[in-house]
Amino acid sequence: MKEIRLKIDGREVKGKEGDTVLDVCLANGIEVPTLCNLKCLTPVGACRLCVIEIEGEKKLNTACTYPAREGLVVRTNTESLNKYRKRMLEFLFAERNHYCMFCEKSGDCELQNLAYKFQVYNVPLDMLNPKLPMDSSHEYLTIEHNRCVLCSRCIRACDEIVGLHVLDFSKRGSRTMVTAGLGDPLKGSPCIACGLCMQVCPTGAIFDKFSSYKFKRKDCEKISTVCQECGLLCPIDAYTKNGNLVRIEGSNLDDFRVQLCRLGRFDVIYGKPPRILRPMVREGGELRERSMDEALKLVADRMRANFPNVICVASAKYPNEILELFKRFATDVLGTMYLDSFDGEWSRAISRSSQGSWVELGHFVEEESGYSIGLSKAPYGSWEDAECGFNDIQRADCLISVELGFKVQNPIHSQIRRAVKGGAKLIIVNPGDDPLGEWASIFLKPSRGSEAILVEAISRAARGRAVDLEDVARECGVAPEALRSAVEILRASKRCIAIYGAGLVKVGGSRAVSALFEIAKEKEMVNGRFGIISIKPSSNTLGAWRLMVTSAEGIPSQKGKGPRIVYALIGDDDSIDAKFLSNLKPDFLVVQSAYRSPATSMADVVIPATTWLERGGELIGQDGRRHLARKVLEPPAGVVGEAEVIAELSKRMGKEIPIPRAEGIGVEVKGR
Amino acid sequence: MDREVETEMGGMRSASSGGGEREIRIPVTRIEGHGKVTIVLDRDGNVADARFHVVQIRGFEKFCEGRLLWEMPVITSRICGICPVSHSLASAKACDAALGAEIPSPAKKLRLLLHMGQVIQSHALSLFYLSLPDLLLGFDYEVEKRNIVGLLESKPELAKRGVGLRKFGQEVIEALAGRRVHPTFAIPGGVNGALSQEKRDKLMAQIDGVIESAKSTVELVKDICMRQDDRIPIKMYNMGLIGRNGELELYDGELRIKDPRGNVVEDGFNPSDYLMIIGERVEDWSYLKFPYYRWAGFPKGSLRVGPLGRLNVADGIPTPLADGEFREFKGVGENGIVDGTMFYHYARAIEMLHAAEKAKELLQDDEICSKEIWAEAKEIRNSEGIGVIEAPRGTLIHHYWVNGDGTIRKANLIVATVFNNMGMNLAIREVASKRIRGGRFDEGILNRVEHAIRCFDPCLSCSTHAIGQMPLSIQIISEDGEVLGEIRRD
Amino acid sequence: MGKARISTLWLSGCSGCHMSLLDLDEALVELLSGKVEIVKSPPLTDVKEHTPVDVGIVEGAVATEEDEEELRKFRDNCKILVAIGDCACFGGITSYRNLFDKDEVLSRVFVETESVVDGKVPASRYVPKILDKVKAVGHIVKVEAHIPGCPPSPRALLYALKELLEGRIPILPSDMASFE
Structure with missing residues (x-):
């Protein structure tokens, strides 16, 4: 971008064409007060605090909306401007009820500062003291209209970043209020509780009622890390006070990645069940609390008596360091062949799909004869490198979303909504309800279990292969016209991105994945990659795969000789299907878990585990890149870190293995 | 100046010589708030009635409506700048109850420690800043110097001990909450900060000195009280919280009420049922309400609360030094009841000693530096929450009715000074009756009336959470209410 | 040079500002034994009448007719008037009742509260009339300096006192300001 030169407050400064005066000021360390501006949002000039004088212009202008241009002479800090600003602030204080002494935001409030x-x-003005309502209907968010300065940050954030536009102004003049819909309470609105409005609010007008004076930045320790609830690994700032987690905010206020989801912002603080704090051992059919020493002794004895007939399964939510250690324990200490991750089935399906096989071959292969299924050799390439990032969603003209499967709406949904607003067509395939349903051009709702067939049919038809769409529509229970329109949209699309969740993989396996990949292959590359995004089932699915903790073949279900011992490292993974464990037919089940679950109630020994907040390490995220997570909290008393437990078990098994160094170091990822 | 008072009084006497009731109004100073006293004289110039007017109201009981439960401890601490901690604790307890939250044990200990800091600082303020100037310098000491500054000049060691005790109490509050006045510490479900080891050590280093200081204060105050010729005895009901074994309890516990003769009339009464036994009356001449024991009726059932009320209902004090003093104190009264208003000071000094001992006990507790300080509580499980504690000045009740979304539907607050409202009126009457005969009285009455009020250590900002202010002036009016004159000191 | 004569006044508020003044602890003792003479101060001295002073310090908002009257007398008797605390500066929590109708407030407190028996709103001449709206001190009389805070920190108060003793009108530096 072209460089421009301006004079601000007597200083020669540089900016870029397209910058506003405020952009140039901020880039040059010139402080201009503002309440409504945020880099991630469109400037609106609502608060009038960034007023500036432009030489040659009689009226005052707002720096946040005034385009910078070559040769502009600007004053930002004159006595009259500051007097004007002070008066603006007085108006704000007189207009509503700003009672700092009991405001949760006091100390962190931009208006107050x-x-x-x-x-x-x-x-020196009459205080209006209007009686305005407070909306505390929502589970987490309270809108306190008495403290609102009508800056519209929340409205813009909800519209421009989240793409929902739940909030907007209602009423007029000094009674203007930010409300959901037409003055409706927030509860019952389409709000997804992402909490972004609260984070961008400059005052205490939107706050989290439960944080009740626990959170004040100056009293807290801030740890910048990533959220490990899912593979998006959103950058977060975790605030702790006295070792307790009090607030999570998106770290990156400069762009859309500032948005989090309710799981990562609120549920992780308020919505978690009670922890398992002491080891438990099954005695007479009941789990009873025992000391760590007793529990580990029992586990070591049983393992020693039966190895190598031990199956080790880990959650792929764990970072590489712990997975690597777990692998060494399995291979070096137990000498077992049976090692897998709970989402192994998913990884294997993708790796066997054309998406997986293609990358392994490393070049374009025009396949005339259908899909490349059932390769004899496991594809040890980085098949995930074929995928585009979710930041690329805005570049697509067509999106096909297949059963994303997230528990709550997150930034991916927001990205899709924004792309639709920008003109992209959205095709949804989902046997269930879909939160993006109303945004779709075509919403195909196949009967459960038939989604793979539908996807395959769409893929074939979109690529001009012969398919009887009427027949498929009947089989899958969708309207034939809708199916035809979907195919037409796909055909017409130049740059299409298919996004699919784990549900499709479970039903359709590698075949369904291949079907989607084949569409992507025929379209333009997006940002140098294929228009395909798989939603990984865990926060470190790719790490587990590359480290070869995830087995390439899976674990055989037939039993060998002697009792079968299963060691399940679950941690705080709440997506574990207990059936997975029962299918392994364990004679002795050891579960290391943070919470009680169907898996722990099957277990013979339960060992407490950490949650993601209590461990750091390296993870390979949704985007195929490495992310470093930092430890936010110490585990509660009684909970010993996984690394220590595994090391201790090894020692009791007569073989010591080195504990990989703590977070931040990472492990060398060898293997796939 | 004193002469002027006499002259003016004389003038008033003559003005009212036509007969009829007369009133004397005195603006009260050196108490924590605003108030006025009217002494009504009968035709013979003897005291017919005495009224303590409180003239401020702020309306917390109204404007809390619609606020969030989670804000209540911080809002209601603004009721009073002297005992903000008491309000925040009673409020947090009421909120805990509405949330059905069981607070973690370390959180409870931290709240208790905060409370002890509060009791120490508040009692030290009452004794050294407000009352001892009268008692040590004399009621007739120069008016400009009959205050803490005068005390600093004439008895610097003693006055500094008082400053030091108050400072320690405030330091406890500051160590826990980061500030001294209106600290934000108690929150629904626990407290919002842990005590650091460093701060604990700092407080521990001082605690023995504080206990020593509190002990010698008991000796001093005991001596002074025992020497008072007028102990201002009043027959009243006494009320306070007690622990499981009938011991003094300041934070939890159950209510006990004793009648004026010392018979227990309510025992082990769940404070959450307070509405069954406590009513409040309103008099046209004060913004301060008059709570009373319902089954004894009004005004007979008026209650004495605070240090004297508490020690009157208690069977013991759960710390050794204070308990020793308590035994001696009980010896002054009959059937466990000490009814000399002047003995409020004595009781207050014993409680301050107890608070210091209790603070030490808490500081020595292993859990006091624990980080387990709040229970996550989101759901409004009960539509009502009641929190009752013993504030320095007496029983304090916060009662909230809560909506499902966490907003307050209604609030009722009964604070310690309100409980003592009738007690103060009776004490003034008692003092005045002895000193006003046939319309004649000496100038000492002004300060003696005030001192009778100071015994109760009324905190009028608290009590006027509802409205008001209190300068004290003596006004004389005729039977039909015509103002005949007013006494001013200058 | 003689001692600076200071009086304090307490209108409708919680006394927290006066407590913060006491929280100067030794610094207060030092000031009082040196440069400052407290003439009239409700919690500290027994002087009842308004006397001319150099500096008047006022806490609390104006909520009753009596507050207003007292404030005017106080203003007439001091050369410099300093408003301390959010109530005096802005109206503070005392003014939160402005969101409600005055009669609603009185009726809740004296009639409707659950523990009240036979309630009535006190209206005799012994209690001053409540103003319709609570006001900040500066809305009634001229104020030379404002030190906000709920309460102002002892540090902010000490700063103000020292400035006054130096003969300057204190303007609290931004980094000492706090509204809570």
């Missing part, structure tokens, strides 16, 4: 800066120590 500006009042300090401009020494607004009294208000």
Whole structure:
């Protein structure tokens, strides 16, 4: 971009064409007060605090909306401007009810900080003291209209970033209020509780009622890390006070990645079940609390008596360091062949799909004869490198979303909504309800179990292969016209991205994945990659795969000689299907878990485990890149870290293995 | 100046010589708030009635409506700048109850420690800043110097001990909450900060000195109280929280009420059922309400609360030094009841000693630096929450009715000074009756009336959470209410 | 040079600002034994009448007719008037009742509260009339300096006192300001 030169407050400064004056000021360390501006949002000039004088212009302008241009002479800090700003602040204080002494936001409030800066120590205007309502209907968010300065940050964030536009102004003049819909309570609105409105609110007008004076930045320790609830690994700032987690915010206020989901922002603080704090051992059919020493002794004895007939399964939510250690324990200490991750089935399906096989071959293969299924050799390539990132969704003209399977709406849904707003067509395939349903051009709702067939048919038809769409529509229970329209949209699309969740893989396996990949292959590349995004079932699915913790073949279900011992490292993974464990037919089941679950109630020994907040390490995310997670909290008393437990077990088994160094170091990822 | 008072009083006497009731109004100073006293004289110039007017109201009981439960401890601490901690604790307890939250044990200990800091600082303020200037310097000491500054000049060691005790109490509060006045510490479900080892050590280093200081304060105050010629005895009901074994309890426990003769009339009463036994009356001449024991009726059932009320209902104190003093104190009264208003000071000093001992006990507790300080509580499980504690000045009740979304539907607050409202009126009457005969009285009455009020350590900002202010002036009016004159000191 | 004569006044508030003043602890003792003479101060001294002073410090908002009257007298008797605390500066929590109708407030407190028996709103001449709206001190009389806070920190108060003793009108630096 072309460089421009301006003069601000007597200083020669540089900016880029397209910058606003405020952009140039911020880039050059010139402080201009503002309440409504945020880099991630479209500037609106609502608060009038960033007023500036432009030489040659009689009226005052707002820096956040004034385009910078070559040769502009700007003053940002004159006595009259500051007087004007102070008066603006006084108006704000007089207009609504700003009672800092009991405001949860006091100390972190931008309005308050500006009042300090401009020494607004009294208000020489009549205080209006309007009685405005407070909306605390929502589970987490409270909108306190008495403290609102009508800056519209929340409205813009909800619209421009989240793509929902739940919030907007209602009423007029000084009674204007930010409300959901037409003045409706937030509860019952399409709000997805992502909490972004709260994070961008400059005052205490939107707050989290449960944090009740626990959170004040100055009293907290801030740890910048990634959220490990899912593979998106959103960058977060976790705030702790006295070793307790009090607030999670998106780290990146400059762009759309600032959005989190309710799981990562709120549920992780307020919505978790009670922890398992002491080891338990099954005695007489009941689990009873025992000391760590007793529990580990029992586990070591049983393993020693039966190895190598031990099956080790880990959650792929764990970071590489712990997975690597788990692998060494399995291979070096137990000498077992049976090692897998709980989402292994998923990885194997993808790796066997054309998406997997293609990358392994490393070049374009025009396949005339259908899909490349059932390769004899496991594809040890980085098949995930074929995929585009979810940031690329905005580049697509067509999106096909197949059963994303997220528990709550997250930034991926927001990206899709934004792309639709930008003109992209959305085709949804989902046997269940879909949160993006109303945004879809075509919503195909196949009968459960038939989604793979539908996807395959769409893929063939879109690529001009012969398919009887009427027949498929009947079989899958969708309207034939809708199916035809979907195919037409796909055909017409130049740059299409298919996004699919684990549900499709479970039903359709590698065949369904291949079907989608084949569409992507025929379209333009997106940002140098294929228009395909798989939603990984765990936060470190790819790490487990590359480390070869995930087995290439899976674990045989037939039993060998002697009792079968299963060691399940579950941690805080709440997606574990207990059936997976019962299918392994364990004679002795050891579960290391943070919470009680069907898996722990099957177990013979339960060992407490950490949650993701209590461990750091390297993860390979949704995007195929490495992310470093930092430890946010110490585990509660009684909970010993997984690394220590595994090391201790090894020692009791008569073989010591080195504990990989703590978070931040990572392990060398060898293998796939 | 004193002469002027006399002259003016004389003038008033003559003005009212036509007969009829007369009133004397005195603006009260050196108490924590605003108030006025009217002494009504009968035709013979003897005291017919005495009224303590409180003239401020702020309306917390109304404007809390619609606020969030989670904000209540912080809002209601603004009722009073002297005992904000008491309000925040009673409020947090009421909120815990509405949430059905069981607070973690370390959180409870931290709340208790905060409370002890509060009791120490508040009692030290009452004794050294507000009352001892009268008692040590004399009621007739120069008016400009009959205050903490005068005390600093004439008895610097003693006054500094008082400053030091108050400071320690405030430091406990500051160590826990980061500030001294209106600390934000108690929150629904627990407290919002842990005590650091460093701060604990700092407080521990001082605690023995504080206990020593509190002990010698008991000796001093005991001596002074025992020497008072007028102990201002009043027959009243006494109320306070007690522990499981009938011991003094300041944070939890159950209510016990004793009648004026010392018979227990309510025992082990769940404070959450307070509405069954406590009513409040309103008099046209004060913004302060008059709570009373319902089954004894009004005004007979008026209750004495605070240090004297508490020690009157208690069977013991759960810390050794204070308990020793308590035994001696009980010896002054009959059937466990000490009814000399002046003995409020004595009781207060014993409680301060107890608070210091209890603070030490808590500081020595292994859990006091624990990080387990709140219970996650999101759901409004009960539509009502009641929190009752013993504030420095007496029983304090916060009662909230809560909507499902966590907003407050209604609030009722009964604070310690309100309980003592009738007690103060009776004490003034008692003092005045002895000193006003046939319309004649000496200038000492002004301060003696005030001192009778100071015994109760009324915290009028608290009590006027509802409205008001209190300068004290003596006004004389005729039977039909015509103002005949007013006494001013200058 | 003689001692600076200071009086304090307490309108409708919680006394927290006065407590913060006491929280100067030794610094207060030092000031009082040196440069400052407290003439009239409700929690500290027994002087009842308004006397001319150099500096008047006022806490609390104006909520009753009596507050207003007292404030005007106080203003007439001091050369410099300093408003301390959010109530005096802005109206503070005392003014939160402005969101409600005055009669609603009185009726809740004296009639409707659950523990009240036979309630009535006190209206005799012994209690001052409640103003319709609570106001900040500066809305009634001229104020030379504002030190906000709920309460102002002892540090902020000490700063203000020292500035006054130096003969300057204190303007609290931004980094000492706090509204809570």
